[in-house]
Amino acid sequence: MDPAQIIYVLDLFGVAVFGVSGSLAAGRKRMDIFGVIVLGMVTALGGGTLRDTFLDAGPVFWVNNPVYLLVAGAASTLTFIAVRILRISNRVLLIADAIGLAVFTAIGTAKAIAITDSQSVAIIMGIMTGVAGGMIRDVLSAEVPLILRREIYATAALCGAVTYVILTRLGLTDITCQMVSVFATLCIRLAAMHWHFSLPVFQAKDGNEPGFSDET
Amino acid sequence: MDPAQIIYVLDLFGVAVFGVSGSLAAGRKRMDIFGVIVLGMVTALGGGTLRDTFLDAGPVFWVNNPVYLLVAGAASTLTFIAVRILRISNRVLLIADAIGLAVFTAIGTAKAIAITDSQSVAIIMGIMTGVAGGMIRDVLSAEVPLILRREIYATAALCGAVTYVILTRLGLTDITCQMVSVFATLCIRLAAMHWHFSLPVFQAKDGNEPGFSDET
Amino acid sequence: MDPAQIIYVLDLFGVAVFGVSGSLAAGRKRMDIFGVIVLGMVTALGGGTLRDTFLDAGPVFWVNNPVYLLVAGAASTLTFIAVRILRISNRVLLIADAIGLAVFTAIGTAKAIAITDSQSVAIIMGIMTGVAGGMIRDVLSAEVPLILRREIYATAALCGAVTYVILTRLGLTDITCQMVSVFATLCIRLAAMHWHFSLPVFQAKDGNEPGFSDET
Numbered sequence: 001m002d003p004a005q006i007i008y009v010l011d012l013f014g015v016a017v018f019g020v021s022g023s024l025a026a027g028r029k030r031m032d033i034f035g036v037i038v039l040g041m042v043t044a045l046g047g048g049t050l051r052d053t054f055l056d057a058g059p060v061f062w063v064n065n066p067v068y069l070l071v072a073g074a075a076s077t078l079t080f081i082a083v084r085i086l087r088i089s090n091r092v093l094l095i096a097d098a099i100g101l102a103v104f105t106a107i108g109t110a111k112a113i114a115i116t117d118s119q120s121v122a123i124i125m126g127i128m129t130g131v132a133g134g135m136i137r138d139v140l141s142a143e144v145p146l147i148l149r150r151e152i153y154a155t156a157a158l159c160g161a162v163t164y165v166i167l168t169r170l171g172l173t174d175i176t177c178q179m180v181s182v183f184a185t186l187c188i189r190l191a192a193m194h195w196h197f198s199l200p201v202f203q204a205k206d207g208n209e210p211g212f213s214d215e216t
Numbered sequence: 217m218d219p220a221q222i223i224y225v226l227d228l229f230g231v232a233v234f235g236v237s238g239s240l241a242a243g244r245k246r247m248d249i250f251g252v253i254v255l256g257m258v259t260a261l262g263g264g265t266l267r268d269t270f271l272d273a274g275p276v277f278w279v280n281n282p283v284y285l286l287v288a289g290a291a292s293t294l295t296f297i298a299v300r301i302l303r304i305s306n307r308v309l310l311i312a313d314a315i316g317l318a319v320f321t322a323i324g325t326a327k328a329i330a331i332t333d334s335q336s337v338a339i340i341m342g343i344m345t346g347v348a349g350g351m352i353r354d355v356l357s358a359e360v361p362l363i364l365r366r367e368i369y370a371t372a373a374l375c376g377a378v379t380y381v382i383l384t385r386l387g388l389t390d391i392t393c394q395m396v397s398v399f400a401t402l403c404i405r406l407a408a409m410h411w412h413f414s415l416p417v418f419q420a421k422d423g424n425e426p427g428f429s430d431e432t
Numbered sequence: 433m434d435p436a437q438i439i440y441v442l443d444l445f446g447v448a449v450f451g452v453s454g455s456l457a458a459g460r461k462r463m464d465i466f467g468v469i470v471l472g473m474v475t476a477l478g479g480g481t482l483r484d485t486f487l488d489a490g491p492v493f494w495v496n497n498p499v500y501l502l503v504a505g506a507a508s509t510l511t512f513i514a515v516r517i518l519r520i521s522n523r524v525l526l527i528a529d530a531i532g533l534a535v536f537t538a539i540g541t542a543k544a545i546a547i548t549d550s551q552s553v554a555i556i557m558g559i560m561t562g563v564a565g566g567m568i569r570d571v572l573s574a575e576v577p578l579i580l581r582r583e584i585y586a587t588a589a590l591c592g593a594v595t596y597v598i599l600t601r602l603g604l605t606d607i608t609c610q611m612v613s614v615f616a617t618l619c620i621r622l623a624a625m626h627w628h629f630s631l632p633v634f635q636a637k638d639g640n641e642p643g644f645s646d647e648t
Contacts, residue, residue, distance in 0.1 A: 066334040118498045142360045282550040
């Protein structure tokens with residue numbers, strides 16, 4: 001397998017993993033099988049869909065290549081069946097989720113940098129590709145998105161996207177940049193999971209209750 | 217009236233019905249008249265807007281034909297006034313909602329298949345056109361979307377979209393396909409409402425509490 | 433400074449203010465610094481992003497001009513730091529927010545009318561540019577969007593957008609229209625804040641409990 005194929009296989013793997021993640025979230029809300037499949041597919045395809053929409057680079061990726069639809073749908077359906085039989089280890093899922101995050105971020109950054117010259121835009125697009133699916137999943141579950149509250153997750157995506165952009169400037173090939181970017185995101189995310197790193201939390205000064213909710 | 221006109225009238229009817237549905241949801245949350253109109257319009261136009269965005273087929277449909285905006289806005293405003301005077305039967309609303317679902321699904325599938333060759337993409341676009349407006353309505357009301365939890369609803373849209381795709385392959389005219397697709401969705405949805413069909417619910421094995429919320 | 437520059441500076445000012453508003457909302461939910469920055473950026477850029485997406489006028493504005501990204505990101509980060517030290521007056525924030533609303537609405541209407549002939553579409557796009565960022569902020573915070581429940585807010589945007597459209601028809605220059613539109617929105621919003629104007633609330637007749645939640 002040449003490197004481009006490896007990236008493609010990892011991409012489909014990421015789609016499948018996020019599909020499983022969405023289905024499990026649907027399960028916690030006692031949705032029916034349709035809800036499970038919808039939430040699985042939205043989680044798996046949401047990030048890339050937003051990226052392609054905002055870049056306005058033609059139809060979104062799964063319109064051109066329905067294999068993504070099939071993988072996301074199949075992963076969600078299988079999850080619905082599997083949880084009745086198997087006990088899925090949370091640790092395995094989290095590691096798979098980290099791989100998905102890493103691959104999506106690298107691919108999103110690469111896609112953006114092929115269209116726009118701006119490195120900050122490419123980094124934002126990379127992060128968005130990695131994390132937006134999970135955010136939409138949580139919104140549809142009527143919860144505050146986990147990644148907004150949780151330890152180093154999108155920060156890992158940020159590091160991966162920055163890595164990609166720097167390596168591209170150094171003149172490395174696209175595939176090399178992607179492989180190293182995936183590796184960077186993955187290491188940071190796994191380290192954060194293992195040692196429970198976290199970022200500082202918003203803390204207002206006493207009596208400085210923030211917000212726009214009242215008019216006085 | 218020729219069949220194309222019938223579809224167009226039904227489409228506007230669907231927009232109006234979903235506008236009413238969104239306004240009533242806003243009412244349950246005690247929104248003011250502006251909130252009612254916004255939620256009505258988002259519900260009425262949301263599905264088609266997402267479809268056109270993801271297909272990247274030029275500006276979304278209501279930019280090209282503002283009649284849709286006016287119908288959605290008028291339906292929402294009238295609902296705001298009407299509920300102070302009339303008692304609206306829930307049964308009438310649900311039947312009207314089923315008609316809207318059926319028409320939107322058929323039109324969405326037809327629009328997609330004119331642009332993409334992929335049948336699975338066309339089916340997804342049909343379902344999305346039918347159900348996404350209601351999902352956005354529920355998200356803006358800070359609730360888990362009803363259609364993810366409820367008896368045969370999007371499944372009816374799935375059947376309608378599949379019907380359309382099969383008939384197109386058999387070489388029938390676009391209008392015929394749309395009429396039969398509308399009829400199929402409508403029958404399944406009304407039957408499901410009448411006999412309270414429902415889909416199996418997600419059920420995890422004991423001790424297999426799904427989810428990504430904890431890091432252990 | 434010529435008028436076009438004034439509009440540009442006010443636009444960046446609006447981005448910064450909405451960035452602060454999003455960050456403070458994130459703070460109320462005890463998000464970490466990444467969540468604060470994401471919510472700040474989404475609030476600051478969300479309205480214009482939806483407008484550009486629905487108009488299908490090429491990549492969204494911040495892809496072409498990353499200065500917007502930097503301003504939104506910087507405003508959010510500074511807010512995260514500032515609330516630990518300063519006490520931010522709610523009154524100052526609300527006035528700044530009103531300026532942002534007014535500028536975004538005028539710019540959104542102007543952008544839309546340059547692309548579409550329809551005045552109703554331009555008005556909707558103007559309102560959307562002004563209010564959608566705040567709505568997405570509230571959805572990501574798992575709350576019913578404030579503007580759907582609160583006194584004259586989007587109504588002020590409506591008046592500003594209508595003002596712009598009328599003045600354009602009278603043949604005034606683009607810059608004049610924008611300045612007057614900003615002034616109109618701002619006056620109405622500030623007056624509404626000062627005298628606590630509000631719109632009538634949805635009120636169902638007794639026993640006319642609205643909604644699609646039950647199937648009977």
